[in-house]
Structures are given as C-alpha cells and as structure tokens.
Amino acid sequence: MPEINPLFGKYEVGKLLGCGAFAKVYHARDITNGRSVAIKIINKHRISHNAHLVSNVKREIAIMRMLRHPYIVKLLEVMATKTKIYLVMEYVKGGELFQKVSKGRLPESVSRKYFQQLMSAIGYCHSRGVYHRDLKLENVLIDENGDLKVSAFGLSAVTGQIRADGLLHTLCGTPSYVAPEVFMKGGYDGATADVWSCGVILFVMNAAYLPFYDSNLMMMYKKIYDGEFRCPRWTSPDLHLLLSRLLDTNPATRITVDEIQYNSWFKKGHSMIMPLDDELTVVKREEQDKLTALNAFDIISFGSGLNLSALFDGESSSIGEGERVVVAESPENVIGKVVEVVKEVNVRVKKRSEFVVDLVGRNGEGVIGIEVFRLTEQLVVVEVKGGMGIYEEVWSRKIRPELIEQRDVVRG
Amino acid sequence: MANMTVKECCCFLKKLRNPSRATQHARLASETLFSINEIEALYDLFEGLSYAIIEDGRIHKEEFLLALFSNSSMQNFFADRLFDTFDIKKNGVIEFDEFVRSLSVFHPDAPESVKIEFMFRLYDLKHNGFIERDELKEMVLALLSEMNVDLSEDAVESILNKTILDADLNGDGKIDLEEWKIFISKNPSILKNMTLPLLRQVFTFLFYILTP
Numbered sequence: 001m002p003e004i005n006p007l008f009g010k011y012e013v014g015k016l017l018g019c020g021a022f023a024k025v026y027h028a029r030d031i032t033n034g035r036s037v038a039i040k041i042i043n044k045h046r047i048s049h050n051a052h053l054v055s056n057v058k059r060e061i062a063i064m065r066m067l068r069h070p071y072i073v074k075l076l077e078v079m080a081t082k083t084k085i086y087l088v089m090e091y092v093k094g095g096e097l098f099q100k101v102s103k104g105r106l107p108e109s110v111s112r113k114y115f116q117q118l119m120s121a122i123g124y125c126h127s128r129g130v131y132h133r134d135l136k137l138e139n140v141l142i143d144e145n146g147d148l149k150v151s152a153f154g155l156s157a158v159t160g161q162i163r164a165d166g167l168l169h170t171l172c173g174t175p176s177y178v179a180p181e182v183f184m185k186g187g188y189d190g191a192t193a194d195v196w197s198c199g200v201i202l203f204v205m206n207a208a209y210l211p212f213y214d215s216n217l218m219m220m221y222k223k224i225y226d227g228e229f230r231c232p233r234w235t236s237p238d239l240h241l242l243l244s245r246l247l248d249t250n251p252a253t254r255i256t257v258d259e260i261q262y263n264s265w266f267k268k269g270h271s272m273i274m275p276l277d278d279e280l281t282v283v284k285r286e287e288q289d290k291l292t293a294l295n296a297f298d299i300i301s302f303g304s305g306l307n308l309s310a311l312f313d314g315e316s317s318s319i320g321e322g323e324r325v326v327v328a329e330s331p332e333n334v335i336g337k338v339v340e341v342v343k344e345v346n347v348r349v350k351k352r353s354e355f356v357v358d359l360v361g362r363n364g365e366g367v368i369g370i371e372v373f374r375l376t377e378q379l380v381v382v383e384v385k386g387g388m389g390i391y392e393e394v395w396s397r398k399i400r401p402e403l404i405e406q407r408d409v410v411r412g
Numbered sequence: 413m414a415n416m417t418v419k420e421c422c423c424f425l426k427k428l429r430n431p432s433r434a435t436q437h438a439r440l441a442s443e444t445l446f447s448i449n450e451i452e453a454l455y456d457l458f459e460g461l462s463y464a465i466i467e468d469g470r471i472h473k474e475e476f477l478l479a480l481f482s483n484s485s486m487q488n489f490f491a492d493r494l495f496d497t498f499d500i501k502k503n504g505v506i507e508f509d510e511f512v513r514s515l516s517v518f519h520p521d522a523p524e525s526v527k528i529e530f531m532f533r534l535y536d537l538k539h540n541g542f543i544e545r546d547e548l549k550e551m552v553l554a555l556l557s558e559m560n561v562d563l564s565e566d567a568v569e570s571i572l573n574k575t576i577l578d579a580d581l582n583g584d585g586k587i588d589l590e591e592w593k594i595f596i597s598k599n600p601s602i603l604k605n606m607t608l609p610l611l612r613q614v615f616t617f618l619f620y621i622l623t624p
Contacts, residue, residue, distance in 0.1 A: 009449055082456070296575035297595075297602045300535070300551045303558060305491030306605045308518060310480045312457075326561045376567045 006031055008079055011039060011088065027091065036091040037076060044083055061087065063130050071121040073141065073151040092141040092149050097205070101137060105208035108236060112268065114140075115202050117148040119266070122194055123257045127361035127390070131190025135197035136177040137204055175217075176200065176210050180225045180249045192251040195260075199246025206239065207232045211247060225249065238265035291331050291355050293374040294381065302381075322385040327403050331355050331372045331380050334403065338370060341398050347390060361390045368395055440509060444516035445611075451512060458508050470505035489554035497534045518608040525593075527606040532592050542586040545576055 006012045011028040018025045023042045030037055064075040077088040097114065100106065106114070118140065125132065132139075132150070141149045179196030181188045203211040211229035214220040223229075227249035231240050242265045245255035260266050292298075300306075302324055327334060335357060339349055342359060347368075350358040359368040368386035375381050382403060384395055437455065441448040462468070464475045465484060474484040476495050481488065498506045498514040506514075516522060517530045533539075537547040549572055556563055579587045579595040587595065596603055 009447065293574075294571070295578065295599065296548050296552050296571050297535075297599065299571070300490075300548075300555050301602055301605050303488075303490035303555050305480065305488035305494060305558075308480075308494070308515075309608055309610060311461075312608075312610055324559070326559060375561075376563065376571070379561075379563075 007039070007086065011037065013039065028088075036093070038089045038091045040087040040089065042085040042087070044080075044085060061085075063128075066128070067125065067130065069121055069124045071117045071148050071150060072125070073149045089151075090149075092151070093144045094142040094146070096138060097140040097142055097148070097201075098137040100142060101204055101208055105232075105234075106205045108206065108239060109269075111202060111205040111239075112265070114142075114148050114205060115198070116266065118150065118198055118201065119257060119260055121148070121150045122198060126191050126194070126257055129390075132194050132197070133190055134177075135194055135201065137201055140201065175220065175224065176213060178224070179251065180227065181251050183221065183224075189251060191257065192254050195246060195254055195257060196251075199243060202239075202246065203229065203231075203243055206235060206243075211243075236265070242266065291372065291374050298373070299375075322383070324381050324383045325400070325404060326375060326379055327382055328378055329380060329403065331374065334372050334380060334382055337402055338399055341402050342394060345390075345394055345398060347394055359386075359390070359394060370399075436509065440512050444512055445519040445521050446512065446516060454512055454515070455508065458511050462506075462508075470507050471511065472505055476506065488558070489551070490558075493534050493537070497530065515608075515611065518606060519611045520607050520609055521612075522607075524603070527603055528593055528596050529589070531596075531603065531606055532589055542588055543592065544586040545572060548572060548575065548587075 007028070010030060010032060012031050014027040014029065016024060017027050017038060023040050025038055025040045028037050028039045029035070061075070061078055065078065068074065073092060074090040075087060076090060077086075079086040079088070122132070122135075135150075139151050141151055143149055175183060177197045177200045179188070179193040182193050200211055212220060212223040214223060227247055229243075229247060231243060235243075242255075242260075242263050245263070246260075248254040255263070329337075331354075335355060338357060338359075342349060346361070348360045350360055352358060355372040357370050359370065368384060368391060371383045373381045373383065386395075437448060437451045440446070441451050444451075446454065458471070459469070461475055461479050462471045464478055466472050466475070473492070473495055476498075477486045477488070477491060478484040480486070480491055495506070496502075498510055500510045500513065501507070514530075517526050532543070535543045535547065535551065537550065538544070549568070552568060552571065556568075576585065576587070578598075579591055581591050581594065582588075
C-alpha cells in the first residue's frame, strides 16, 4: 500500500489491480471530482540500477503524455517522489478483451469493429513516431460503451507482466504476439512489428486460440518463423486473406497500416477512414485573415531566455519541437511554398486562416502548426510549433530548406 | 541513528539547524498558489538548482543559466532580466522564497494583473517606473541579435515608432504602468510568456528532475 492516503492530497487509493516486476497498479478515486483512475506506481530503486531503463521510462512517459486518442488509455498525470513514480491513468471499467475472448470467440462483425478501432489507435501513434512494441490481447481493454482502449502505449519498457490474475500468466512472457523479425538478430521496424501483433490479436479474436503456439518455446519460435497458421473453418475468405497479409513473415511485404484502410474485409461498415487530400480545407474562416504585424513587444517575447519551461521540462522538451525563422518572402509566398512542398509528402494542409496553417499527418490531428507574421516590409517571421513524427521529416527536411534559401537575399 | 547513511545524516542535521523551514513553507503555501505538498516538491527542485555550482542554497546567476540553457556561461539578455526580476531583494541571488513567489506569478491561475506588473518590472530596465524608448530599443536589438537577424536602422526605428505610438497614450515618449495595462489589453498575446501551464502539475515536472 502507498504510505500516504490520499496520495498527494488528491487520490484515494483503493484495491490492487495488478503487479509486476517494476510496478504495482492500484484503483483510486480522484477526490476532487470523484473520477475513477488507475495509478501505476513504479519503484525507482527497482529501475534505477539500469540507466538505459530509466531513460526509456522517461522518454516513453513524455510520449505517452502527448497521446490523445479515443481508443488509447489516457495518461492523466505523472507525479514523483524521491523513491517512486506515479502514473495516473484513465480507469477503463469494462475489462480486458482477453476476458471476452477467453469466454469464446467473437463474431466476425465484433472482431472487425475492434480491429478498426485498434488500427485507428495504431495509425495515430505511428504517425507520431510512436510504436507500441508489446501489443497483445492483455493490453487491449474494452470500456463500458464497448469501445476498445489500447493500454501501455509507449510503456513497453516497464509493462512487464503487470497482472494479478494468475489466469493470464499462461500468455504472459511468451513470444506469441512477437513478429519473427523481432527475435532475429539485427534491428527491426516498430511499425511493421506492431502490424504483425495486430494480426495475432485479430486471429485470436476470431479463433479464440493463438495462431502460433507450442508448449515448447523453441517449437513456438519455429512456428512463428515459418509463419504457418490454420484458420478455424468459420473464417470468411476475406478475413483469411487479410490475416495472411498481416501475418506475412517478411516485414518488407507485410501489409501496412495505410494499406489496411483499403482492405475489403476491413472497410466493411467502416466510416472512419481519413480521406487523404492535398487540397486546402478551410477550417475556421471567421478567424481574421489579416496578417499580424509584430510590434516591438511581440518581437521581444521571442527571447529564448524568457521561456522558463526549460527549468522544468528536462529531457521532455525535445518531444515538442518548434522554432522561428526569419524569411525574406511575402507572407503569401511562404504559405504557397508550404502548400507546394507538402504535396510531395503524406500530410494534409488545414488552413486556419490566411496565414495560419496546420500540417496534419495521416490518421492524426494537428501535428505541425505554422504561422506567419510580418516583421518589416520585406521580412516575415515563420513560427513553427508541434513535433513528434513528422516534424523532422516535413519541416526540417522539406519546408525549412525551401524557405531558408531565400534568407540573406534581401535585407530589410 | 547508527543506521543512517551519510546523506541521510546530513539531511537530518540540516533539519535540526533549520527548524523554521516548516514555518516558512507553510507561509509560502498560504501566500502563493502552491499547496504545501507542492512547496515541498519545489524545495527539492530548488535544492538541486542552488547547489549546482556554488553550494550555498541560493541560486546564483550561473546556476540559473545552467538550468535554462545547460550552459552556465551563456550570454542571454532576457535570461539576465528574468534573473534580476526574480531577485526581489536585489542581493544578486535567488533565495527560496523569491523563487516560489516569482514562479507563482507564472501559475496559470495567477491573476492577470500580477503577470502584467511582473512583465512591466522585467522590461523597465532602469527601474524608474517607465519603459522608455531606449530600453525598448535595447531589448529589440538584443532579440534580433539572438535570432541572428540583421535589420537596418530604419526598419528598427519604424517598429519602435509604431509601438511607442500605440502604447504611449499621453505622448511623453515613454510607457508607464497604466499605459502598459491598456496596451496589454489590446495585445494579450504578449502576456503568453508569463504563463507556464506545467506549474499546474508541479509533481509532473519534478519527475524529470528527481529521477536519477
């Protein structure tokens, strides 16, 4: 039991939900609003001997705090004392998908709905450069409305076997969900490995048993490596086809998250496919289209020395990136160039007003925000905010060089 | 006592020497937007900062720069200004109560009027109750040099003229506090730097600092 209750004067800690090598999870109630939460308590002493683990935990928590998606368990708050780290998470009332499946296979329509929601969550994270790496049935929860929630996203370093329920140990710690390339020597791509794990999850929902299983671990590795599985007879041909594309042992030819959107079994009854268009979508026309001319105090407020968050953010500051550059271009040309450049890459342009645009990664929300201000007759300031995933690829490598080459040509 | 580590022993002795700390923390909690738990957490943070270079429990300029830029000899005009404004007693160091009171201004729930006045003090370089034209110019030039932007004299003058014209309502060529308040109400985005949303979750950011 945590020693102080209510914890931080805010959370009334209740029963133990599960425990693992590094962490314990408790149910708790936020006494300020009565909301149920799950608090994962990580013992720092248990991880502190391993610097690699510590930096992983920090990085992944920073990422988790940024993820906001209806099908991902939210990390509400992170707190710490000298000895413990407290992760306050959304409490999902319904239960685990594992429990549902252990009572019997799911009808294909239900499997499809969960799989669509799972892909929506996975696509969102992948577009931000975040990979789960530990996807399995036990990490997928179903809430009281029957919607799916992926848990432990970005926390693969500390998940371990966080289970109190002995029943679940039959699957825990087995490589059942792991793609063949992961246990091969050499690196692997988090995105394609996640797709494989999703394939195993889809298979289990439909069959109520694992596609690759053997009580002998070496035999199990071999089965995964060979990628031979048998679908139960009730499997529809379309689903069978999709499963064989998901559980393709070659990561290079395995179906991708983007391709899944167009799969005929997947598409059925699916209304959430994000259309990919490069046209300008005017979001909020009423916002003023006037260009903001910077006054002297606006200019001063750009001073990096005025940004105190560096005092506290530590390593997490690298997650959300941003910068301001001065460009000798007309504001219209800047926006025009941005639109032109991103045609080559996989992002959408959302225009907030004439000189404020958001660049949206596939499956995602606003990722990079760009705003143009007038500095002088000849110069504008381009402010870029956002980060994760597409910042480097889209801003640093594509747009920035396109704009910066204009610099120094005209002096104000 | 026999089982104490050296470090624990030091902490224990420090507490013995300073019985009034609990009282100080309680007073700060009642006078700022932070709870007593948060004050304790801020104290841990403060200790880390104030013992970073000169181990005297006060934040020196170098330690402040080290925390902001990971570089204790960084030259930055605005960081210097911020340090001076945090240093309420003007004795060249930031003490714990100054640290907490100043941070409290940046709390999302702090009244806007407090933020506006803090910012006025920040920009009133000569501490004479006015933001004068030459002070404004000094700051604009400092920022342009920080951003590596080379503006012509005319361009700078034109920006200054326009801003002074907008802000200086009584036409004496400088901005007083009343004029500043009106100027901010017309340009609220200037106040953006004065709010640190993460102060609402003191324990969250301390995670990064307290974790080994």
